[in-house]
Amino acid sequence: MLILWSHFRMCFVVRQEYYFHLRSSPSTDIVAVSIIICSVCYVLQGCYLLQQLESLLEEYLSGFEWAVKDNANVPKAVSGLLSHVLGSAIYSEAMRILPRDSVKLHEDGWIYIYKLRDGSITRPYCGGLDARPIIESGLKTVTVISKPPKHLDSAVDQLVNATYMFSHERTGAVGLYGIDVVLSPYISRDRLDYRSVKQNIQRFVYNLNYPLKSGQSPFTNIVFAFSNKFYRTMPVASGDKRFRFVIDMYENYIEETRKILKAFAEVFSEGDAVGQPFTFPIPTSIVNSDFERYLREDEELWNLYWQMVAKTGQMYFLNGYRHKAEDLFSFCCRLLSDMSRVRDVLHQAKGVWDMPPSVGSINVVVINLPRLAMIARTGDDKAMWDKLDELLEISRKTLMWFRTMYMKLFAEGLYPMTREYIDSVNPFKFYYNTIGLIGLAEYASIMLGEPYLWLKASPSIIPQIVKHYNDVLNYVNSRLKEFEEYDDVLYNVEEVPGETLGVKLAWKDVAFAKELTRSEDLSIYIPVGEVEGKKVPFYTNQLSPPYTALHLRHQLEIESQCQKLFTGGVIKHVFIDRELSADTIARFVMRTLKNSDVVYISVTPTIAVCPSCGYRIVGRATRCPNCGTSIDLWSRIVGYYRPVKSWNSGRVAEFNLRKDMSKDIEDIAI
Template sequence: MIRKIKKRDGKIDDFNPFRITNAIWKAAQAVGGKDHRRATEITEKVLDTLQKNLKPGEIPTVEKAQDTVEKVLIEEGHAKTAKAYILYRHQHEDIREIGGLLKDIDVVDGYLSMMDWKVNENSNMSYSLQGLNVYATENIISHYWLNKIYPPEIGEAHSKGDFHVHDLGTLGAYTYYGRETVIAKINEVVQVISFQDLYEKLILYEKLLSKKDDAYAKYPDDVQVLDKNGWTNVTRVVKKAKNKSMHFVKNEGGRSVIVTEDHPMVLGPEMFKPAQQINEETDKVLTVDVNDLLKNESLFYKKEVNIAEELIRNDVTDFWIDGLPYEEFLTYNTEIPDHAIISTSNNAHDLSNNLALTEDLGYFVGFYIAEGWMEPHRVSIKQKDTVENKQIIDRLKQAAYQFGCRPYLKTEDGHITLQIANSTFTNYVMDTIFDIKGISKEKRLPANILQYNKNFVQGVIAGIIDGDGSVTTSQTSIVLRTASRTLLEQMSVVLNLVGFTVRDRNLEGVGSTRSYNGRLITQHYPLYGMSFRTLQHSIPSVKYQSATISTKAWRAEGSGWHKVLNNQQTEIPDEYIYDITTESHTLVVNGMWNHNCVGWDLQDILMKGFKGVSGKIESKPAKHFGTALMQIVNYLYTLQGEAAGAQALSNFDTLLAPFIRSDNLTYAQVKQEMQKFMYNMNVPTRVGFQSPFTNITLDLTVPSYMKDEPVIIGGQPQETSYKEYQEEMVMINQTFAEIMIEGDAQGRPFTFPIPTYNITKDFDWENEKLDSLWEMTAKYGIPYFSNFINSSMSPEDARSMCCRLRLDNRELRKRGGGLFGANPKTGSIGVVTINLPRIGYLAQDEKDFFNRLDEMMDLAKESLIIKREVIENLTETGLHPYSRFYLADIKKAYGQFWKNHFSTIGLIGMNDALLNFMNKSIGDPEGEKFAEKVMDHMRERISDYQEETGSIFNLEATPAEGASYRMARIDKKTYPDIRVYNQENYRRNGDRDVEPYYTNSTQLPVGFTTDVFKALDLQDGLQTRYTGGTVLHIFLGEDAPNPDAVKQLVRKVAENYELPYYTITPTFSVCPEHGYIAGEHEFCPKCEQDGETTVCEVYSRVVGYLRPVNQWNKGKQREFTDRQTFAPFEKGKKGKKKMLAKA
């Protein structure tokens, strides 16, 4: 008989069979069961089966007993009850997990008693009721991630400390040649139309974008263009003066485009490169399958056109019907009959209202496009008097008679001229309906040719071939040369749709020469060409039918990624170039997939306002400076609730400066509005009694890539550009720094937003208007500095991120923005930090070290793949409503909301790993060399992941505020003899054990040296290997440094080192009575002079931001105690100091 049972927590308890009966009975009731006695009978069978399967003396487990219940229920034919029991079992498992979570870790008691170290894991969150709410919620959600979303091996790796999965508490203008063509849907009519024609066809208000660039825009709301996955909405069409070189880019599939030199060409999924950098024979561009994309559209269906209807649709009402003016005719008739006679006047030649779209009419139109010209009342075609041309002229003459016009022939000087003097045909059919009045480079196909039946269309093709085409010497393909780029690309689309593969020929640019009939011809304008091979299905062209049917297919026929064969600079005769902005940021141009560029992005807020969730309060785009700042506050607080980590905004001062002039604000008024902004950003009224992690980039001067952009106010582009607002930018930067210097009412610093300043080669170090920046840095050490002098970064990276200018999927890109910041609309979707000290401790040799590292990195990759999928799904289903709204353009461009965000792998404790693995520190040459080898290996591995998954990855020096302590605590408990640098140091000095912590990332131990230049020398090669966030903190000594000395230090670092980001961090204290005091003071020295003892708040940078030390976790508090501050103004490596003195 079974007397004991082993519970899930390992405890042995008395066995009670009635629990089994009760569970079976509840399951039976759930499916309509009413016989309790049957539940008792089944319990007896369960006990009998369970007893038989136990070994002598074995105590059954709860899981084994439940498995037996399921088995017996199924064997006894109670499938429905078994299913209900399984559901009941799983529900109780879920309840136990959540209930057990709250009970076992004593969430509430642990927080209230402050016994759990995680109460201070994040020093930005104060001890409070709101903090308790977040603390409890994050414990539950963390449990959910580790037990319900991640597979066991990932949850186990995190729980055991092999790595740390961060943020478990959160579910959380380039232009084209205007003659390039797109397939557009205008008022639901599909057309093949050029950029220029589309712009001119839009009867909309023309908005001036830039006087300097002579740039204008129209904003349609009913136009779509074809993209590689279907239709995409057009939001803007731009026309601007040409001021850049143009490039002709053609692929092996025969598709080509002419674009500006800096146009981002699409080289693969999320792979872009400027046109001028495209490599022939290696880079590939996509030829789309136009037939497939248009398979659901109604094409080639019209057999006739109703002239009167078409004229009215084109706003032409001065025509005559049956001898009466249109308006007068309507007084006698309600409808215009199909057989009515249409004319331009009572005395003019007329045409029948219903014009049949026959092959012969198509041929006439096509030949006219190739060889004809138009005068006010007639069309003319002139050809040499040859046998072949007489055959063509006869055909044209017969066609004219067929559609109701009388042709006139004239022969002179060895030429035959055919004319039709019919103003109705000329003005209404050719000019208005077909819209083909132009000659030479203005030639184009009839506007609605995709609606006209195939007989007519093939007639048009045939006429153009017989006029401008020729048969190649092989007799198996047709060549067409024309000065009209638009006509050529329209022909390519139409031929493709009727079954031919067309290839653009190499461009014959201005100045090129070719031989024709024995003489050399120099091109004074570009000449474009195309060719296609002859197939079984015929075209009613004299020349086509004289050729031989091709039996051999060309290479790279059809759609697909085809290598680039030609990339050449070219000249175009037009003064203007054009662009189309689409919601997807890509479109099909000339049958090739192309890109148009898109600007958390501050520009988004200024353009859209604060909105995005149905039923919630919305704000229109800001028209005033104060309104813009408050919308930014709401934006950052809201997104902090949806996305873990820092929220970053770029070009803060550049984008906001125009509002100051628009509002006519004084300096004092600007400062008042900025002060409101700062207080709202730092009062912890939301998101768990913490301020949102925020970073803003301040440009100081207008970036070159934004100088000529039109400013945005009220969501609309204005006539002025950003370069005109330098004075207002100065006001923003000075007031920002002054407010930071003043601090709050007690002299505490404003922690957020953390400002980042870009240090460029032309940085104005002597600018007195920046004195407040250096004073702020000396007093509080608030800013980050981006090194754009010697690092691999560029200020333009912030905007080029949207174009992802990279060669291939293996190229690792910088995220930008320092430790917490990021370029617009990018960041990290998830972070996993590898515990290197444990690997160093367990590894037997170097091979074993890298094998263990690979194993952990592979698990990290899998967890990040899962995180990306879950966050994407949660956003899709509405759990991140504001992120969903502001990332909508990314979704439309790439099919995923978070496609532009990195999967981040970080590392912790490199110094401690070296200590365990090779008994060296990271400051030792041998240790430094191995550390660099490890990082290079990690970078290569991340490249593999990026190539494998198609998602972007990066390597980061993760801040690891909590993980540095958590991992060290776990490791000391699991492996008591593992070496931790700070404890080793204390033991050597005879001190007792202290709280362990691992050295952050690849940093030097905090007490390693007081020589800042030695630290810089040792860190430069490691810091530059990161592609994600990284920063070097320069901790200064007790006394407040001189602002000018701080400026010189910032300059020397940027000019002599390659590391990308760094900070200057003094230590200071805040007394409740006297406010700010430079240096570390446990008690206020000013109060002591008055005989009082007042405890001060001591401030320093915990990882990337300033917080009182007493709010840090125990590990970080120990680290603060161990810190040795740098003395850069008195000390330094001699050789380095001499070199710097010359800088």
Template sequence: METKSSEGEISQIRKRDGRLVKFDQEKITNAIFKAIQAVGGDDRTVAQSISDQVVSILRIFYRDGRVPAVEEVQDLVEKVLIENGQAETAKAYILYRAQRAKLRRQRSVMMDIRETIGDYLNQSDWRVNENSNSDYSLSGLLMHAAGAAIANYTLEEVYPPEIADAHRSGHFHIHDLGMGITGYCAGWSLRQLLLEGFNGVPNKVGSAPPKHLETALGQMVNFLGTLQNEWAGAMAFSSFDTYLAPFVRKDALEFSEVKQSIQQFVFSLNVASRWGGQTPFTNLTFDWTVPEDLREEHAIVGGQLIDEKYGDYQREMDMINQAFLEVMTEGDMTGRVFTFPIPTYNITKDFDWDNKNAELLFEMTAKYGLPYFQNFIRSDLNPGDVRSMCCRLQLDLRELRKKTGGLFGFGESTGSIGVVTINMSRLGYLSNSQEEFFQRLDRLMALAKNSLEIKRKLVKRNMEEGLLPYTKRYLDTLDNHFSTIGLIGMNEACLNLLGKDIATAEGKKLALQVLDFMRNRIQDFQEETGNIYNLEATPAEGASYRLAKLDKEKFPDIITAGEQVPYYTNSTLLPVGKTDDIFEALEHQEELQAKYTGGTVFHVFLGERMPSGQACKNLIRRIVSNFRIPYITITPTFSICRTHGYLKGEQPECPICHQPTEVYSRVVGYYRPVVNWNVGKKEELRQRLEYEVDELTSSLEHRPASEGKPESGSSLIQSYKFFFSDRCPQCSLAKAYVEKLDLPGENIDARTPQGLEEARKYDVRSTPTVLLFDNRGHPVEAASTLSEIKDAYKRLTENLPHRLSRKDSLDLVPGRM
């Protein structure tokens, strides 16, 4: 119980943990004397004199009976030492304070470890279920305890106090601190693995490039599982069906053999083989039809380029897609869904909606909702970026690159170093005006940038020094890996600042202003650092609850989502219980989601499976044709009975045998049993208002997709400039073709200073790129794939009307920046 000091006397002092203890001036005197001794002094009377002055000031400051805190007394000691000309002693005293603070933290860490293990074993810590991909197990305990130690180390030894404090106090959330000394997510080059094999790390078993489908898939499993232990988040491969198709023909495989190999691959990826009792978090992107930039590429088998080209393998691609879809739809022996790999399908203008596999794809989606659909029809994503990001030229440091692959996928040889998510709700609560809101946001973004720059240097050093041996083997640079900044709780920010939610015109306007502000700041960060940044609607599986919980403890009257348990609405999404009208939600989210340059997604949450695959196909087609939403999922809730298999909707008990079931839904971007979710996400599910299934097949007035403006014909071409780089896998074929043209031209290495300057002059942003010039020396066409180059050359030499092949037409005028 707090006892007020008598006037003029100090009888108590408040410890750092809030306890009140008896005030003892002798402790102040001893601490000052130790500082005097540290600089060579031995006069205790000086220490006593300083101590007396400190106590006299305390009696004046706290004459109203208030109780001073330890830190306040120590601050006063420093001030009095300096005022008495004892600067050196003050420095020693400050060092003494710092050393004592470090000892306290070390003792605290030891206590934290004991508590961490005890809380895990007793399942009394919500973080046991922070990641729903991890089950309660001995492996889970080991990772939980080690992760807590690494997180403490990272906050104490890697980040400066202002960054660590911003995370601990909940101003923002630094993701995956349990693996805080390595990177976040990565997309790997399947082409490289097929060319080189899985090898090259000293003292580790190596495999030569695969010659058969089964061995290729086996190496992929080993690769993804091994690299997963060197990264915190998702591992991704692109063009799975395209790159593997040649192996099917090479061995003349029957469909049943292809399916058996795919089945083995999927089962292997769903084994909890990752440290911590987790399944490797994997993502595969499927092309469905051969991409334009790969059609003229020679296929790879056994590490060699063969005569056939990928464009010749559509039949084999169809076999792979059919096998994968059947395996995923069938599930395991009890009908349980396969959580991984998360499949992403590229919906391009060439997507074959009537392919026989489309029926399988959309039936699987209607039932299980597994895939992500990447919208290349109406969004401003570029299909070629999946493979060409590593060949991008950073001509304009303010250019914001678009990440491909959805929330958890990345293009080849790209990824994210780390993610920092800003707590928007707290900003709204603390700010008295929008001006103050943006000032606070600006400060937090600067701190986030500093933390990401520190982490980039740390990961680079760890990679170079051998801590991440397989990453070092298969990734020669981190230049194409983003520093990612995200946000959470924008809906609650609107409520706390404006008194209106994000669904209102005022709320949406503020959200758009916030995204524009954040985009502008990450452009500034790119200019300042030379590193690429992106803005992401971060999944925030654990941060959603953690930040809301902290805020409720600090500010009991702050507005959060949740009635029984607090949580924050993800990014700039509508609150989960706002509407059951899907098109109302799409209309609201379209402009917002198009602002993100990192991962974002629109989940079509359903209470149960869609009535048919055809209905599912119609819905997806309408969305991608009418909305600029870049990524879409269909997310039905379903249940699994160990005996009777799949049950539609949420049925905690099997209606046949009355045994408990496993209820599945998408937690943030992937399916896991609801029982594994943390308490915040369970509360979100409880409040979730699903879209009405019956309404999803209703008519939607079609909004025509915008067409590019047709370009006029051109003069006959007279010369070319070919931009290439050694890192570019497509450059060699394009270069060989260009050099055979009956044209004078110039080959320019875009990675050299002179080449980069020339690329900047013509606004060439990736390799390979060919510019074709007319007889006046004006560029009249740009082409970036072998098929585009061939088409452009044929068209222009025949002087045919044409349309620029780039998605966004460029005025190819020298000097354009």
């Protein structure tokens, strides 16, 4: 669309030149020719532009899947229509200006470049905000400047608004670190009762779920820092002059922090006015000995916390037993940042109290692993590794292109929030160039020549699966270290969520597999689910896929051996279709994280909600027993809760194949 607009502008210039000739030479012939040429140009360009617009409008209004359900977080509305039209224009422009070899590989399905329709040619992918600088200096925008907040309600409002403002400068997630700790002093200073605290937390959660970012709510993540000793022992951030010379530490407000966590647990458990679970913010707890002691000292909080997880699944768990809490931040649904690497760089110039105010990802280029495995199945392992090397090099070039573009736009002043709260010189110093991997489970089945690998439930083959995973992950990590040394920027590798790309690449690989000259039809390795009578392929986004017949204990064995190799992010979602007791969930999570190297995990109950009367239950109910209304099923499409009816067909196909792990959880929790 941008190209069409540039052509349209060119016609305008041509018309102006002809009018100049008209004024300087009053020849009747020139007048006639000028009018005819300009009129034809305007009509042709205008008609083509109109046809494109009509086509996009028709796609959206007719419910074309990739127009309406490309992102489950975007509701069908006029704002979604506008996003579809503009996104198509931006995508066309991206295909024009990105490196040609990158575009070709993206279109052919070898790689997938993130967020092109969301404007990734102009904005980085995701990043985190430390809540402390916002509280300390107040919210400063290009239109309004606020003083540092003096009270809890104004602090909450400033954090919400900062999140929205920052999300406009990112295409993906925005993380907010330490909100529980940073807000705690206000409760003491304002002498607030629990009701007031809960009211403020409720406002925080509701406000982050309104679709105010281009028709969608911003993808937000919060990390509770109460179990991070490094963060707890920091001096209290306050711009309030009354406390300017008061030496105070956050660890003095443990009881107030508990009130905040209790309020979050209750708000998440209640859901909205009709019982729907909140999509955002996605909360993360760092689970370690401090976490356990902190919760167990307050029995009511312990029970509320685990009841929330059992009923709503509203928590991610970061393993702080095997990894230092102060060295691991989580800023997106999966993006983990090992702060020990970043802090080594930071401490060259700054002191022990400082941490990078924002860590994130420049962008993500995803490598299609199942297709590489198909190359190996043709009998040429070397060709597969050579192709992987080629894809890594082109991904590197693409990511450096993005980084250069963002720095140019930053120099032009297009990221005011980034300049104010990150860095006024080089804000992307601690942003990673991220290589993503999709379809690892399918990659393993192809490499092993076992199309039904994950359905056989044979633990004996786990060592071979782990070997294939580790081989490719170790190789990618070794190449990324070389890239870091040469480019002088950070690189990491992520197990990507793949909400849309995992489906689009699977469709492309169905065709690709049939083109390979081989007696074996490799398309049988691509998982397929049924949606409304149609077979739909998809790629999974976990090391152990949700449709596997392996016992959860064996799935966690795989995750434990391989998750730690994902330097950029990874997750194991455990799906359940019936409500388990809070005690069972607590024992399962604590035992898993204490006794394994699993880095990141969630328990995800399927939630049935009646949109009419608010009836809610964990399970796959279809009709409300109270009023007879058709029930909405909610689950995590990839990393966040949305109603299944808003998902694309590939993710619905995957949902229909998910195994209920509730019995396995009970086995492990005994």
